Amino acid sequence: AQKVTQAQTEISVVEKEDVTLDCVYETRDTTYYLFWYKQPPSGELVFLIRRNSFDEQNEISGRYSWNFQKSTSSFNFTITASQVVDSAVYFCALSGEDNYGQNFVFGPGTRLSVLP
Amino acid sequence: EAQVTQNPRYLITVTGKKLTVTCSQNMNHEYMSWYRQDPGLGLRQIYYSMNVEVTDKGDVPEGYKVSRKEKRNFPLILESPSPNQTSLYFCASSLGAGGHNEQFFGPGTRLTVL
Numbered sequence: 001a002q003k004v005t006q007a008q009t010e011i012s013v014v015e016k017e018d019v020t021l022d023c024v025y026e027t028r029d030t031t032y033y034l035f036w037y038k039q040p041p042s043g044e045l046v047f048l049i050r051r052n053s054f055d056e057q058n059e060i061s062g063r064y065s066w067n068f069q070k071s072t073s074s075f076n077f078t079i080t081a082s083q084v085v086d087s088a089v090y091f092c093a094l095s096g097e098d099n100y101g102q103n104f105v106f107g108p109g110t111r112l113s114v115l116p
Numbered sequence: 117e118a119q120v121t122q123n124p125r126y127l128i129t130v131t132g133k134k135l136t137v138t139c140s141q142n143m144n145h146e147y148m149s150w151y152r153q154d155p156g157l158g159l160r161q162i163y164y165s166m167n168v169e170v171t172d173k174g175d176v177p178e179g180y181k182v183s184r185k186e187k188r189n190f191p192l193i194l195e196s197p198s199p200n201q202t203s204l205y206f207c208a209s210s211l212g213a214g215g216h217n218e219q220f221f222g223p224g225t226r227l228t229v230l
Contacts (some may be wrong), residue, residue, distance in 0.1 A: 009156070033215025045206065045221045052216070091158055095215030104208075104219065106151075106158035 002027045004094050004107035012113045013082050021077045021110045023092030029053075034068065034075040035093040039109070045091075051075065082114045118143045120222035122207050128228045129197055137192045137225050139207030145220075147213050148190040152176065153204040153224075162205075165190055166213065197229045 003026040013019045025034065036048040049059065051068050059066045063080045079086055092107040120141045129135055141148065149164035151174075161174030165184040179201055181193040190209075194201060205225045210217040 004158075006158075035215070043204065043224050043226070045224075047218075050215070050218075093159075097214045097216060104151075104159070104161070104215075106160070108156050108158040 002029075002032075002094050002096065002105045004092050004105055006090075006092055006107035006110050008110045009108070010111045010113070012115060014115050015084060016081050017114075018078060018080050019082050019112065019114075021079075021090050021092075021112065023075045023077065023107060025073050025075065025092070025094045027094060027096065029096040031097040033095045033097070035091075035095070035104075036066065036075075036077050037091045037093065039089040039091065041088070048077075079112075082112075084114050084116055087112060087114045118220065120207055120209050120220050122205075122222040122225050124225060125223060126226050128230065130230050131198055132196050135194050135197060135227075137194075137205060137207075137227070139190045139192065139222060140188050141190075141209040141220065142188065143209065143211075143220065144187065145209040145211055146187070147211065147217070148184070148207065148209045149174065150180070150182065150190070150192050151206045151208065152201075153206065159206060162192070164213075197227075199229050201227065202229045203227060 005024045032053045034051050038046040056068050065078045067076045089109045089111045091109045094105045123138045146167045150162040151159040153159045160176045162180050163182040165171040171182050207222040208219050210219045
């Protein structure tokens with residue numbers, strides 16, 4: 001069975017601090033995909049990134065960076081120089097390549113509060 | 117514009133009063149699904165549909181029904197809502213199942229059952 005764990009329920013930081021959101025996953029698939037979504041207070045889900053299991057290169061997009069480590073089954077997300085607008089719930093998700101059946105498994109989410 | 121729409125966006129109802137939340141996509145996607153989001157639990161899949169007339173249970177199907185009579189629509193039906201179905205619901209669609217297909221989410225429907 002697939003499972004995603006986000007051990008940090010809530011995190012509070014002061015603006016301009018760096019913050020890392022942890023994501024640990026479990027899967028028996030050799031091919032799988034990992035995602036991060038942002039849910040701002042308005043409630044919609046905003047797609048941030050998708051990585052497949054064969055691409056372990058870290059990725060940077062502006063203030064956002066992702067560290068994918070298959071050895072520890074982790075896909076952590078770092079926000080550098082956090083801003084108040086980063087305040088949101090962040091979800092890590094996992095999906096296999098199976099073309100039949102259930103699609104995504106989401107973690108419980110981490111609520112990030114960035115204080116001015 | 118490619119999108120997934122849900123209606124209504126907000127709904128307050130009473131126990132036992134049947135309701136339907138509609139979901140429609142304009143991308144000719146074959147795969148559609150419904151999730152509910154609850155604090156501390158993330159999003160959990162309720163039902164999914166691989167194509168027209170093909171639906172199956174997700175992780176939390178009890179108390180829900182779905183139908184897929186047309187490719188674009190995938191309504192979620194609560195025959196007799198109960199307070200434990202108070203939640204935020206998301207519809208999603210993609211070309212097919214599997215993470216290599218980009219999944220598009222609707223804006224969400226916040227349901228309160230009194």
